[in-house]
Amino acid sequence: MNTDLCWGISEEHIDFCALEKPVHKSLVIPLCNLKKQAKTAGFELCIASGFRSFQRQLEIWNAKARGERTVLNNEGRPLQRLSVSKTELMFAMLRWSALPGASRHHWGSDVDIYDAKAISPSNLQLLPCEYQESGPCAALHRWLRSHLQADQFFWPYCQDLGGVAPEPWHLSYRPIAQSFEQSLTIDGLAQLVESAPIELKKEIMQNLDVIFRKYTQSV
Numbered sequence: 257m258n259t260d261l262c263w264g265i266s267e268e269h270i271d272f273c274a275l276e277k278p279v280h281k282s283l284v285i286p287l288c289n290l291k292k293q294a295k296t297a298g299f300e301l302c303i304a305s306g307f308r309s310f311q312r313q314l315e316i317w318n319a320k321a322r323g324e325r326t327v328l329n330n331e332g333r334p335l336q337r338l339s340v341s342k343t344e345l346m347f348a349m350l351r352w353s354a355l356p357g358a359s360r361h362h363w364g365s366d367v368d369i370y371d372a373k374a375i376s377p378s379n380l381q382l383l384p385c386e387y388q389e390s391g392p393c394a395a396l397h398r399w400l401r402s403h404l405q406a407d408q409f410f411w412p413y414c415q416d417l418g419g420v421a422p423e424p425w426h427l428s429y430r431p432i433a434q435s436f437e438q439s440l441t442i443d444g445l446a447q448l449v450e451s452a453p454i455e456l457k458k459e460i461m462q463n464l465d466v467i468f469r470k471y472t473q474s475v
C-alpha cells in the first residue's frame with residue numbers, strides 16, 4: 257500500500273460526495289446498507305466525522321499543544337496546563353486525540369456515528385454518556401451491538417485499555433481497516449513526525465515506542 261494513504265496525506269481513496277461526510281470509496285456501499293437497516297429499525301444513523309486528513313489532525317494537535325483548544329484530563333475535565341510537564345500534556349492529549357499520522361480517521365475506514373433522530377449534530381458532543389443508559393444514542397448503540405457482525409463493523413475503542421479513552425461512537429470497517437493496520441509501522445510514523453511541523457516533537461519522539469504500542473496497537 258502507498259503509505260501516504262495510511263498517514264492521511266493522500267486523499268485518492270476517499271469519496272467526498274456519496275455520504276454526508278467523506279469516507280473510503282469501498283465503505284460507501286456497506287455504510288449505506290447499514291444506514292438502511294438502521295432506518296428500518298427506527299434510527300437515523302448519521303456520520304459525525306469520517307475521513308480526516310493529516311493536515312487537519314495536525315491543526316487540531318498543534319492548537320491543543322499551544323493552548324488554543326481545551327485539553328481534557330483523564331476524567332474528561334479541562335486540564336490545568338500549568339500544573340503538568342510537556343510530556344504529561346502530550347499523554348493527556350493522546351487520550352482524546354490521535355497523533356497526526358496515527359488516526360484511524362486518516363484511512364476513511366472509520367466513522368463516528370450518532371442517531372440524528374435523537375440528537376442534532378449541533379448538540380452532539382461525542383461523550384460516552386450520550387451512548388449509555390438513557391443517552392440519546394444509547395438505543396442505536398444497543399441495536400448495533402446486537403446486529404453488527406464482528407467481521408464487518410467493530411468498535412476499536414470500546415473498552416479502556418489505558419490508551420485511547422472509550423469511544424462508543426467510533427465504528428471501524430474491518431475489511432478496509434485491517435490492511436491499513438498492517439501498513440502502520442513505527443519507523444514510518446517516526447519519519448513522518450520528524451518531518452512534520454508538529455508541536456511537542458521532542459516529547460513524541462522520546463516516547464514513540466509507548467505511543468505506538470498503547471495508542472495505535474491496543475484496539
Ligand SMILES: [Zn+2]
Nearest residue numbers: 367368423426
Ligand atoms: Zn472517531
